[in-house]
Amino acid sequence: MPVATMPPHRHAPGSPVRPRGLRRVARRLIVLVAAAAVGAGMIAVPAQAEPTVDEIEAQIDKKWEELEPTIEKYNKVRAQLAVNRKKSSELQKKIEPLALQSELALNRVGDLASRYYMSGPSQEIGALLVSAKPDTLTEQLTLLDRLASQERKQVEGVLAVRAKYDGEKQKLDALIATQTKQQSELAAKKKQIDAEIKKLEASMPKTTVKTAGCPTINGVVSVAARKAIKTACQQVGDPYVWGATGPNSFDCSGLTQYAYKSAGIYLTHHTGDQWNEGKAVSRADARAGDLVFFYSGLSHVGLYLGNNQMVHAPRAGKPVQVSSINTMPVAGFRRPG
Template sequence: MASHRKPRQRPLTGGTVRTAATLALAGAATATLFDGSSQAEPGLTPAQVKAKVDRLYEEAEAATEQYNGAREKTGRAQRSLDALRDEAARKTAKLNTARNALGSLAASQYRSGSLGPAMQLALADDPEEYLARAALIERAGDRNAAEIAAVRRQVHEVRALQDKAAATLADLRTQQTRLARHKATVEGKLAEAKRLLNRLTAEQRARIEAEDGHGGGSADPAARAARSAGRTVAPPPAKAVAAPSSRAAQAVAFAYGAIGKPYVWGATGPNAYDCSGLTQAAWRSAGVTLPRTTYTQINTGSRISRSQLAPGDLVFFYSGVSHVGLYIGGGKMIHAPRPGSTVRVASIDDMPWAGAARPV
């Protein structure tokens, strides 16, 4: 008689389980490969990383100039507020002295039984009542009306100063908010650039960091090759410069002396600079005060064409006028390129031209 029992199934051994799992995963991978649903994004090439990093540095520099402007406005607002508070304190002290004097006179009149309406007013605690009644007393011709009028003027002055200080404080807080926002933007851009650079090898990073970060490297091929190899590059030798003025020559000499110092965003020297901080410091050494930011420095002195460039002129780049260098002649400039780099000589052809200005 034939048996109707199902054939006995042998349990899967460990090796069989692993083989089955491998085949299952391979089949799943093949399926997803064809439908493309889980393909990993291919990694960026070094050239693509460099392009993204250069763009981030450009955006960070634009944000840095906005930060510099906000910090300058914040400083002005803080100084104005401090001055207003000092003046209000002085006038308040003067007002208190005047009111105390009236109070002493009032006490004397009270003891003699001749306390006039002006003296009664001087002892009033409510400033609103004081000011409302003061005019009536002045018109009434009280013998102390002059003293009352002087105190009244001082009350108005103190209140005006307090109102102005409150408005200045509101402006200060607005500038502080903008300052924090621009700072966060800069730091975010730089952090993203660092993340991208960390994906590269040490040699690839060194090559990118040796360049300006503006789509071009040093104008001197030998210097560029030396930086890529990690060698120290000495600054160009000092030489006579055909500058349009002695002040321009001094600004150029200062810039040569800054070569090799690091770029630090928001820095104005003497140990580190950002781009506009360097040009400001260079011209300050010649006795000329420049505004802090690229977009205000371009309006300094007279605007000139590219064909009129002379050593000491300020040269600006990008549509947002977010970068500046100091022209030294021969189509070259000295500038502070970007974080991770140092002050160096570069070609003015390395970046999109925006304009030029001559401070004096």
């Protein structure tokens, strides 16, 4: 007998049937459920990482490169303003007695004119002329005429000096007005940039900053440099405050000015002026106590300690500290005194 066979591609009785369409529907349902789970927060999605402290510090440092030149320019205008106000005050003190002197001289000339040319000689002069010998009469008249001439010259000289001082004071007053305006403009710009830095600093975790003290100094160091180094190192840990020159807070040029002031050497509170107030020194010849400057615009300065180390006031948020000079582009060295 022939053997019966099952038709090809047919399911055995009782076996489940899974059409392709059903599988596609199932996959879609899985995708929709997963999306709903993500929306409900059931499945974690990697969040964007918060910036690290180092990254925030780098942002602040970059912004500070923009701010510090403005602060130093402000310091320059303020230093010039103080010098010119002092000059103006000194000139005013000189002008006041000159004004009185010129007024008295004019009164004397007027008195001479009245006595000798309008009303005639006084009784004393008349007696002198009567008692004078004939050969001395001409000399006496010449003397009186010369006296009047000297009075006129005195007045002319006083007025000339007074006019000179008046002219100089007018120039200084105009300069002071200009610099006062510049000071206001720079302060406004500084305030704007400073606000951006404060926003960055607000996102930083609160930490205690510990700074290392100054290292032992070896080698040739002048008496003034030793005093300046000692003074600057005593300020390690003091806060940075722009425009501050001590004794409890500093900006960069304020710290170097304060350090060398203790050694009897006065530096202007401005990095550019401090660059010009010192003797140029090569990096190879630099020694402890020299000033080290940074950036092409000379916007930062520190007190060199040797071995590529310095003590300086870095920026807002960072206290006076010892650090490497290689963290910024070195512009050069100068030796005060």
